[in-house]
Amino acid sequence: MFNLIWTRELQNGIHYLPRSNWLPSTPLSSAFCHRIKPLHLPALPRTYSTHSTMAAPVTLTSLSGKKITVPTGLFINNEFVPSSDSQETINCVNPATEEPLCSIVAGSAKDIDLAVQAARNAFKTTWGKNVTGFERSRLMNKLADLMERDAQELAELECLNNGKPVRIARDFDIGDSVQCLRYYAGWADKIVGQAIDIDQKTKIAITKHEPIGVCGQIIPWNYPIMMWAWKVAPALACGCTIVMKPSEFTPLTALKLSELIVEAGFPPGVVNTVPSFGSVGGAALSSHLDVDKVAFTGSTVTGRRIMESAAKSNLKKVSLELGGKSPNLVFESADLDQAASWAALGILYNTGQDCTAGSRVYVQDTVYDKFIEILVEKAKATVVGNGFDEKTGAGPIVSKVQYEKIWTYIDYGKSEGAKCVLGGEKRSGKGYYVDPTIFTDVTPSMKIVKDEIFGPVLSVGKFSTEEEAIKLANDTPYGLGAGLHSNDANQCMRVSNALEAGTVWVNQYNLLYNNVPFGGKKQSGIGRELGSYALEEYTSVKAIQWNYGEKLDWPI
Ligand SMILES: NC(=O)C1=CN([C@@H]2O[C@H](COP(=O)(O)OP(=O)(O)OC[C@H]3O[C@@H](n4cnc5c(N)ncnc54)[C@H](O)[C@@H]3O)[C@@H](O)[C@H]2O)C=CC1
Numbered sequence: 001m002f003n004l005i006w007t008r009e010l011q012n013g014i015h016y017l018p019r020s021n022w023l024p025s026t027p028l029s030s031a032f033c034h035r036i037k038p039l040h041l042p043a044l045p046r047t048y049s050t051h052s053t054m055a056a057p058v059t060l061t062s063l064s065g066k067k068i069t070v071p072t073g074l075f076i077n078n079e080f081v082p083s084s085d086s087q088e089t090i091n092c093v094n095p096a097t098e099e100p101l102c103s104i105v106a107g108s109a110k111d112i113d114l115a116v117q118a119a120r121n122a123f124k125t126t127w128g129k130n131v132t133g134f135e136r137s138r139l140m141n142k143l144a145d146l147m148e149r150d151a152q153e154l155a156e157l158e159c160l161n162n163g164k165p166v167r168i169a170r171d172f173d174i175g176d177s178v179q180c181l182r183y184y185a186g187w188a189d190k191i192v193g194q195a196i197d198i199d200q201k202t203k204i205a206i207t208k209h210e211p212i213g214v215c216g217q218i219i220p221w222n223y224p225i226m227m228w229a230w231k232v233a234p235a236l237a238c239g240c241t242i243v244m245k246p247s248e249f250t251p252l253t254a255l256k257l258s259e260l261i262v263e264a265g266f267p268p269g270v271v272n273t274v275p276s277f278g279s280v281g282g283a284a285l286s287s288h289l290d291v292d293k294v295a296f297t298g299s300t301v302t303g304r305r306i307m308e309s310a311a312k313s314n315l316k317k318v319s320l321e322l323g324g325k326s327p328n329l330v331f332e333s334a335d336l337d338q339a340a341s342w343a344a345l346g347i348l349y350n351t352g353q354d355c356t357a358g359s360r361v362y363v364q365d366t367v368y369d370k371f372i373e374i375l376v377e378k379a380k381a382t383v384v385g386n387g388f389d390e391k392t393g394a395g396p397i398v399s400k401v402q403y404e405k406i407w408t409y410i411d412y413g414k415s416e417g418a419k420c421v422l423g424g425e426k427r428s429g430k431g432y433y434v435d436p437t438i439f440t441d442v443t444p445s446m447k448i449v450k451d452e453i454f455g456p457v458l459s460v461g462k463f464s465t466e467e468e469a470i471k472l473a474n475d476t477p478y479g480l481g482a483g484l485h486s487n488d489a490n491q492c493m494r495v496s497n498a499l500e501a502g503t504v505w506v507n508q509y510n511l512l513y514n515n516v517p518f519g520g521k522k523q524s525g526i527g528r529e530l531g532s533y534a535l536e537e538y539t540s541v542k543a544i545q546w547n548y549g550e551k552l553d554w555p556i
């Protein structure tokens with residue numbers, strides 16, 4: 001997600017200008033980076049300790065030569081600690097080089113339990129109903145300031161662990177995360193119920209939006225910092241406490257952010273971070289009897305498991321942000337150049353590792369050939385490379401397993417008879433790189449058209465009528481995002497009404513804002529993140545019925 005004004009000034013790539021007001025308002029240029037204050041290693045706050053060498057911090061050197069210290073322990077009760085009962089580790093890899101980065105402690109089911117106890121204790125004592133919204137807001141704003149201060153360092157760490165370009169991590173992922181914290185800090189003292197007069201003389205009901213309690217938050221690897229912020233910010237605003245389980249592929253920035261939780265002054269146990277494997281820590285959180293809510297972003301398969309665990313344990317509240325196979329429709333009246341730019345952004349942003357990736361483009365037959373010609377030229381201009389290069393627009397794929405999944409689908413595309421008009425060839429050398437790949441002449445039954453690939457692989461199909469376009473677009477079990485490009489206002493309204501998706505972009509694609517709700521229909525999810533809607537996910541409504549005048553004549 002990002003807010004942007006974008007131009008095509010760079011000859012060889014997408015040039016993004018950040019719109020959020022936390023950054024200098026000057027255009028992004030190669031000189032821009034040097035205006036960000038030089039990275040320095042902040043002194044580690046004295047308010048937390050690390051126990052044992054198993055949890056000792058490591059120092060990584062980024063490609064820019066910067067030294068970044070990263071905690072490696074589990075973060076429970078504002079301390080970095082080893083596992084209580086396991087020697088298991090998570091080995092972090094740099095996807096640009098395939099070299100190991102470091103090993104960190106992998107939390108066990110017992111560690112999850114300890115973190116839940118810490119979160120429960122905080123909920124009952126220092127947080128939950130024991131802290132004002134003003135104070136929650138103050139701490140959240142402080143955390144946002146610290147993230148803004150450390151944006152460059154966090155971006156470099158995100159690049160090392162996830163592969164995404166430093167520039168994009170800093171200006172969009174982190175920029176929007178800072179804004180997300182501030183947006184929900186604004187809500188923290190405005191979470192109010194209603195006073196409902198039953199009549200005007202004897203009875204009133206009051207509704208209170210109470211914090212739901214201890215929240216398990218399970219996040220993926222495609223936007224490690226941003227998904228952290230989307231989950232943590234509304235939960236804190238509502239007064240919930242948190243056990244965060246980052247993805248085993250990208251746990252480092254969640255650990256680094258845990259340092260900032262301490263520095264901001266959050267009481268122990270309010271935010272706990274337990275890196276762990278999904279089948280261990282994720283499963284333990286979703287089946288835990290003392291977790292009140294689980295929020296998840298990831299695959300539909302895992303979402304289904306989480307919902308099942310929640311149902312079989314304590315019926316905890318569940319919100320799921322799952323997969324997609326989002327359609328993007330281009331009608332003949334559209335500005336084709338703009339539509340092609342948005343379509344390229346839709347499939348190539350974050351190297352296609354995006355739940356809303358516009359991975360199926362359908363073009364009206366009258367403009368099909370022309371559109372593909374423009375789109376291929378735009379996609380070719382994407383600079384795919386190491387994220388430490390300022391010109392890079394798309395980094396490597398996050399992991400070997402994801403890289404191999406993408407190539408399996410590219411092979412399916414070829415063997416099932418789609419025409420590969422761009423990419424589709426492996427690079428030699430190190431790094432999990434996949435260049436933009438476009439298939440045309442696709443049919444609805446092809447695997448590349450049906451399945452979520454989560455890489456820079458686009459299927460382009462053809463339609464002749466609006467009715468056919470809608471039918472093709474909705475022919476999927478998913479319903480996360482959808483786009484349409486047309487200069488006919490009535491058509492825009494008709495088609496956006498007919499598309500089965502949680503978000504419909506008209507004459508744009510993939511832009512999200514912290515004050516606009518986001519989530520899926522069909523098998524793309526349950527619940528909404530962002531905006532005021534996310535507050536409902538972290539509160540429980542209590543109705544207090546109050547009698548101040550009616551006498552009961554008994555028996556009735
Ligand atoms: N909607 C989205 O934003 C994302 C979708 N995906 C899709 O999922 C595919 C597979 O990627 P994965 O990393 O395997 O996704 P995943 O859904 O398995 O992983 C996401 C998170 O869920 C956790 N998890 C895994 N198994 C769990 C379980 N049994 N109980 C609780 N938590 C569990 C993982 O540790 C991670 O933190 C991708 O190729 C992509 O298609 C992946 C990441 C994000």
Ligand code: BAL
Pocket residue numbers: 001222223297353354355356
């Ligand atoms: N595109 C929004 C977040 C996600 O991909 O998970």
